[in-house]
Amino acid sequence: MIVELGHFTLILALALAAVQSILPIVGAKIGNVNLMRSANQTSMMMTVMIAFSFGALTWAYVNSDFSVLNVWQNSHSLQPLLYKYTSVWGNHEGSLLLWVLILAFFASLVTVFGRNLPPVLKANVLGVQAWILFAFLLFILFTSNPFERMPNAPLEGKDLNPILQDIGLAIHPPFLYLGYVGFSVTFSFAMAALISGRIDAAWARWVRPWTLIAWIFLTAGISMGSYWAYYELGWGGWWFWDPVENASFMPWLAGTALLHSALVMEKREALKIWTVLLAIVTFSMSLLGAFLVRSGVLTSVHAFATDPERGLFLLVILIAFIGGSLTLFVMRAGMLKTGGLFAPISREGALVLNNLFLSAALATVLFGTLYPLLLESVTGTKISVGAPFFNLTFGPLMLPLLFAVPFGPLLAWKRGDLYAAMSRLYLAAGAALLAVIITLAFTTDTPILAALVIGLAFWLMVGAFAEIATRTGLRKNGISKAFARARGLPGSIWGTAFAHFGLGVTLMGIVAVSVYEKEVIVSMNPGDSATISGYELTLKSIEPRRIANYTEDVLTFDVVSPSGEKFTMAPTKRFYTARQMPTTESAIYTSGFSQLYISLGEVTDNKTAIVRMWWKTQITLIWAGTIFMIFGGLLSLADRRLRVGAPKPAKTKKPSGRQQANA
């Protein structure tokens, strides 16, 4: 009964979406306030309906109602409770319902927080948001209904794909979707601007925080996904340039560019048209990601089992939204007034540089991801475009951008002074130089290029705080006074510093693990020992164990670290009975920022195990860096000046804003 109600409320939500797609926009056109306001009610009701629907599916999962096809296919009565919850979105239908729920949730956020938005803008935004909701609700109900029943309910479910039975599934997809779907708000804002043909001040003030929210979630989602793949798949890699990873990375690149261009638009009223275009492109990349993962055109870790009907439906949605929005853009962009001239060497110029390189990098990733699909559909030739291609194209485009990052915040708006900026970066330059020299002097096998990149990482990390050092007058005033001043700096300045610092940290991790990683593969029996990077590992025992919905062989290793510390590590080889599927659970020991990683190959009956060991130098810095980026994003979001609806503080209260102009 609850399941049927969930299905029913989903249909109601579709009807509401249809209404909301039309009424508020018509109202905005003819100036009817009641029609415009109707979107407030419909969007809240829609969110409630979809939330109920999602709750109903969750109920079916938690109670292991195997008469529901979707539950039977992806759940098992013996699963731990947490995985019964996460199984809801561990499959195509359920995850799409989560997608739509988040979409509706963002629409209701606009409704609630947008009280002081101009009514026409708000009506148009909610109208466009309803278009997206309508399309995806239709998609769910027609091709991917999670509430489908089976005539004869089986007693036991087929279990969730074992790789997904992990805490990672509880975090990675919801965060990723909050990111992907969060960009729908900026998309709707961009479309609303194009529909009404004008960008008002409220538009500019709104776009940046919304972009920031989506960006924070997407960054967290991608980073979490990367760490999950690293420990769960047992391949020891943190990024594979797999097409589906690219599908999440492309909105991130576009969203990062949008974040920076929105800054220019907000502060200087320049780059309006470009920002609108980026907002469209960013959400288009999110839609493209949904298409790539769910249409069956790709094979990857992420691809859902799919049928062609869904692919076609999604392609239609993709073409309608991307084609439609770009057409509208071409027709209307000319009407948007743009202003704010600036010199090439200026804060604006630096942000344009950022956008230029990020867009070029986005274009190469997009090309590399789609080219094999296009080539195969046109000529039938099958190729794979993998890491070597992306390292070659993406790397060289990122390095100059990263080099330029510390300069950006030091340049003044309108017209900046490059020499003054340079003179403030002497400390960063010194740190970078020192890092290069130390690296080359104390290691024997470091390529020159890698040493230079390590220098670049230090340049970024130290340079990120140059603006704060300047603003607080650290050199003139001494630490205690500078500290007092630092507390008074706006959150967005700290946010920028931390986010850029995080970039340097991540870069450091990437280059360290690519250059210094060690790997050993050996065949071991109990009693055998192996050595890697000074760690001595002895295989003590191989013990079978039986747990809920799987059985496993536990390999216990006694490890002695180079400093004589003793501990044990226990990777396991699991066998999930319902799916007849083996998986490997790696064992990881963290020392400083580095990790010792043990993964298993086959474990034979006569107790021989193939063991793969890595020493992953500084690898955790890769994810630690993203934590700094997220923290920076949150600081920036908390900045009062950006808070939506907060009144602007009086000019006299923030002298820092003035300094900025003539720094």
Added chain:
Amino acid sequence: MTRKQKRLAGLGFIAAVLSGAVGLVLVGLRDEIVFFYTPTEIVEESKAAQGQRFRIGGLVKEDSLQKQGTTVSFIITDTNSDLTVNYTGILPDLFKEGQGVVAEGTMNSALVFVADTVLAKHDENYMPKEVTDSLKEQGYWQEDNKGS
């Protein structure tokens, strides 16, 4: 510089970055892409030059898997031609005889494929798409393992 010259310089810089990106992509397409072949295309049609990196896909032939410590050897077949593959390392969890597999590497002088990467399906419903396609082309594909 006059304003016009500045504008030109700006546009020139943008054009330079973009053409740099295009150049990198072209070099990448020339050097860094990997073609996918079937055993028939390699054994009978000699499509890949010695030393060229490519991917090969098909089924792991029954009873062909031999292990010696961490080194394994098996035969990839598309039921028309067979190709021996050598690989050192850990086979994927779902590697099994009679199942689909994709390997990446190069041919050695003894006409053995030396793989450095072996990919198997990710779950019991999944078969590498390239393998499905090439088996379909040869008429050996049966829609029997479709889950449900």
